Amino acid sequence: MKSLTKTLFLILFLLQTVHAIEVIDILGGKANELAVAVIPFSDDDADNEKNQIHNVIKSDLSRSGFFRIIKTEGVKSLPANSDQVDYTFWSGLKAELLVIGRVEKNDQQIKVTYDLIDVFKEKLIISTEYNGSLKQARQIGHQISNVIYEKITGTPGVFHTKIGYVQKVNNNKFHLNVSDMDGFNPKSVVISNQPIISTRWSPDGEKIAYVSFEKKKPVIFVQNLKTGDRKLVANFKGNNSSPAWSPDSKKLAIVLTYNAFSQIYVMDVDGGNVQQLMRSRSIDTEPVWAPDGKSIFFVSDRGGGPQIYTIDLATEQVRRVTFEGKYNVSPRLSPDGKLLTFITNDNGSYKVAVQNLVSNQVMRLTKGKNDEAPVFSPNGHMVLYTVKESDKVTALKTVSLNGFKQLLIDTGPLSNQEATWSPIDF
């Protein structure tokens, strides 16, 4: 089964060999999903339904785009362990995988055991036990999802990771929030009466850099998530914006308007040793470091409209990267450096796109019409982005690269935007 799924996942990468110039629009295809039935865990008596471990697993697996959840409502005899599985019945429901689990509660402690079963082979794939407090029920669910995800795809899951985002409470109140990647357990780490934009989680997981307008103009702060310290690292003449971490978390690429137009500089993370990266008579902004640290991708209007370019830090050679469409902004790279995600304006509609940097094939992953700020998940399998719809509150969504499944992140009724994703080791 594992090899089959891997083959299906490779479809995305097979597109590398297609030398078509045409951009591919992909809107919520349902191909390649494995059918999985997550049986309600016996004695899963967490206080509310949302904390029930099987619901966490269903939500995680569904978001990934690799799995289709088979409904178990109405099934009379649900198995509580692998011995009780009626394989003929589940084969009839076209279930390829079964997740069966049990929760044993002892005061505020829980012991969770679960089995992952291959229905066609009638075989137990994995069986594991977790111990924790009742409050950790969701976290245990995410850990189980991670194990299942890695077993099936061969790539570590990210369901335990965190995201950061800006919540607009009202016109005079902005929060920088950190939550679980599915929006649960939000905490405000910064509260400001001025807008916050451009949140960037450091690769070492310890800090979030962001832009605040609290000095009556944009300046750059670094928030230390461990100590709670907040440090103003760039407050130069003009605008200070668009911080981007170097892979070793020691430097920031930033954008200053010191000499009129937005230009990219590189400095130490404490604000010292500022050097201009390159000079242009145009807008250069939104820098982002390649994961190998050898180049910086950025947006420039040097060719007319905004397009994405890259500069080799050793040779200072600049190369244009995007050619499809007249407006391409907000570049971010996948952890392996092979895929670029960005926002493209497609006939007035702003969509999330992904470009394969080997073949230069571009795929538009969303339908717009005002999508913003895409960022890869730390395993590169999903893109987190902001959705602005005229009659709805600004919200965060993920889109999976496998199956292109788009799902909302439940961050409540307030406007949320400008998201960042923690590293995988967080």
Next chain:
Amino acid sequence: MNKLFYAGFAFAVLAGCSSTPLNDANAPSDAKAGAASGSESGELSLDKLRSDSLLTQRSIYFDFDKFEVKPEYLDVVNAHARYAADHPAAKMTLKGHADYRGSHEYNLALGQKRSVSVKDVMNTSGANDSQIETVSYGEEEANQNCQGKECDQDRRVDISYEVE
């Protein structure tokens, strides 16, 4: 990478290892900001600033994703430039804006480019560089739900004077 080091950044090295917030050595100082006394206000012809049909116009509007000053706004921009040239003590801020569509950071850069483009016109009409500060708020003050023509309001540069 360009090794040229800006003198204006030297303080950053000094502040390097401390946790003291950095101050911008090159920003207009607060002392100047508070300097406008009653008599100086007279020298600045505030009445003119508040009554002149061109000088009371403080917003310059732009086309979508454009930064060039349109011909119909040249009279207003030039009037402010002449006012600055005639009143060397006058200081103004050009605050650029963009509509909400597209990225926050690119809109910040675009708002800045718009304010610089207004400043460039003012410079050619006699306003001194030191009298004009350009800033951008990008889309941060824009109507986040505008539709069609409504969004035109958000693509602009606002002119404000320090004494006001």
